[in-house]
Amino acid sequence: MAKIYNLEGEIIKEIELPEVFNTEYRPDLIRRAFISAFTAKLQPKGADVLAGLRTSAKNIGKGHGMARVDRVPQGWAARVPQAVGGRRAHPPKVDKILWERVNKKERLLAIKSAIAATANIDLVKERGHIFDGEVPLIIEDGFEELSKTKEVYEVFKKLGLDKDVLRAKEGKRVRAGKGKMRGRRYRKKKSILIVVKDKCPAILASRNLPGVDVVTVKDLGIIHLAPGGVGGRLTLWTEGALEKLKERF
Template sequence: MDIEVISTDGEEKGKIRLPEVFESEVRPDIIKKAVLSAQSSRIQPKGAYPRAGMETSAETPQKGSGQTRVRRIKGRGYHAAGRSAWAPFTAGGRRAHPPKLEKKEKERVNKKEKDLAIRSAISATKELKMVASRGHEIDGIDNLPIVVDDDFEEIKKTKEVKEVMERLGVWKDVERAKKGRSIRSGKGKARGRKYRRKIGPLLVVGQDRGIFRASRNLPGVDLALVDEINVESLAPGGTPARLTIWTESALEKVKERFSN
């Protein structure tokens, strides 16, 4: 399949043959599984001390003392006096089922499934209907994926990146991402993640020659080297078909990486 290569001026520069990986079958189920595996691998293990609440001088009251025979911390005149240190069914006692370190949190995925997922996610970037159904603004765009020449990698000013995106017809999607920022509901507001944001275009380049610095402040826009792209960047949240802009050199490296 041939695709047009667009210059930074917005004019057609020529055509390029898409790598065979773009012909792969789109498998949303495998993509979702690979994304969940990547997300779960970042979970930090946590657990309670196995002997929490048991290393005290607590004793059980004797028979006939008129007290419930539950172990109590020794002491007098301080807040822990008379409180159970061992039984999980009493107020102030240890937890019955605390978090355990040995719990397996990571979602495992086979190597072949992982490879199939990245191929499938790359192939989904050329599907117009899937990209539109994901919520991206692609009015005026007739063919996907969008391929630009390598001069795009040398842009060093955000204003110039905006001008190129306007010529490519993807700036509306950046504006959608900017307007879509909202305040998160729940306790996450107090934990360093106050805002939720929309996902905008992904820029995949072969080499950073200034484009990273120029595009880092654009809302919703992510930029990645072709050697570092993964399923999460191509299908955030496990939903495939992200609006993606490729450079010529990036496609050449994709061809080398997924040649087999």
């Protein structure tokens, strides 16, 4: 049995969880399914076929006491990988296999396992989430009608979830390496996942909170449930979302 809370953080009733929450925890399948979903978004890239070859250099033959590589009239080498401005020895190729494929049944079992992991308090705390209370966290459907971010945050306070949002906010860091120059300057921590029944005002009201993701049952996937391929994300379910979860699984 699981407790259902109202917007004031009070227990109003108890319900029986869907059968999917009894699925065995399979970290191996969760990891595989996550890698498959993550790599499916990667875009193949390759070097220009003429990169490093746009030059008037030619081979001057032997007998000059220097390496027999293509040279420009001024005498310096061109085209070869070891020359300044030359082509790369092993450039990236568009035919490289990036997508890690996984069987449909395995992917489905991984999602079920990740859903069950959200109800395991030990796994949730292992991910570093900070909260007061029990899991799974279920709230009445009135939550879906909240239209302001401050209203959502007030509910988080009453449920003891505000500390985890602050943890995500304070965990924002500048990324190491060249990635900081490529549109992903900051590394951000993941906080609460909110699962709602259908499109609703709470989606817009919640998504601006640090680390918080909002998703409908229909769009729920391994990327949301197990960021980084590790199950046990702190998840807030609405009562209607659980009913729809029974239909999907």
